Amino acid sequence: MQKETVRTQQEFMPAQFATMQKNVDPGRQEHILVVDDEEPVRGALTAMLEQNGYDVSAVADAEQAMLHLQDDPGCDLVLTDVMMPGVNGLMLLDVICSNHPGVPVVMLTAIHDIHIVTNAFRRGAIDYLLKPFDRTQLLEVVLRALEHGHLLKQNAAYRQNLEQIIHSRTSRLRATMHDLERSYDITLEAMGDALDLRDAQTEGHSRRVTAYTIALAREFGLNQEQLRLIARGAFLHDIGKISTPDAILLKGGRLTPKETEVMRQHCARGYEMVHKIPFLRDASELVYAHHENFDGSGYPRGLRGEDIPLGARIFAIADTLDAITSKRSYRKKLSFAQAREEIERCAGNQFDPRIVRVFLNLPLELWSKLRKEVEHAPAGAFGVTTWASSRQM
């Protein structure tokens, strides 16, 4: 080691180091851990660094270094010898990189071996110093390493802060979306209720059929987003009947061919109404196709098989289930078991046989349980989208 006149860190600081000090906290004495099995080297390093204002701890081996780092997680830099008995400097480097990733490590080596140096860099060292070195070389490397450490810490703090900001904004956005979705639900329910008010005979049909459709769609394996879309479509399926004249909508007896034609227009009318509303655009496909039959005998377009949107094929079963199990002016209501037989009988012509199979696998009690739940739900507590999102069968 060369002997040099002792100067303070600031006095010593050449111009090129001044910029590097910008990120160093001036009010804090930086702590450097020196690891070297040779006492004279430890002594010289400690003296040079302390003379330049650093707080230095020096240990003789890697085991002591690891213990020291456990007790002092605020260490700013480790200078470690490579060749030491027991755990060598490269192994210590691995431990520090793994357990203390924010602490920069500079390797000290007496051997000018490119393999050792490249190996150290590859394993995470940020610099190396070839022994013997002079004070200038030492302080230059130390300053650079400390700067590197500070940037790492700033980066980690920035990242953590950013994650907190993102988390907080995501939570706020989620809450807003939830409120918005609830507003959509309330709007949907007002539209459905407006229809129910016109046709007292089918009161509650929209809600029951939504619950049945969701239960069946969930069993069929559809995801939450698909369930939400189908729930909206199911709830509004007959919304086009708002434009159907009372004389036809409320007629007790059989409709004439002309009246039937007018009645059938409710699918296209409903589609036209709902399709214009952006959050209901996908749901409008179910509204349009809810009277199509699997064999192509339905209306208004005579779609066949998988040309009928999946939601509409699922809905068709739920709609029939509710129609059969609800009282009508022209007949009494039938049991869920009877409805089930009828749906099974119509598999392949009116209904998609794959969905009928899923329907038949569901227990009969489910439908009466859902019916009770829907009918006993307090006013305003149904929530079309909420129903689709949160109910587990």
Ligand SMILES: [Fe+2]
């Ligand atoms: Fe309809």
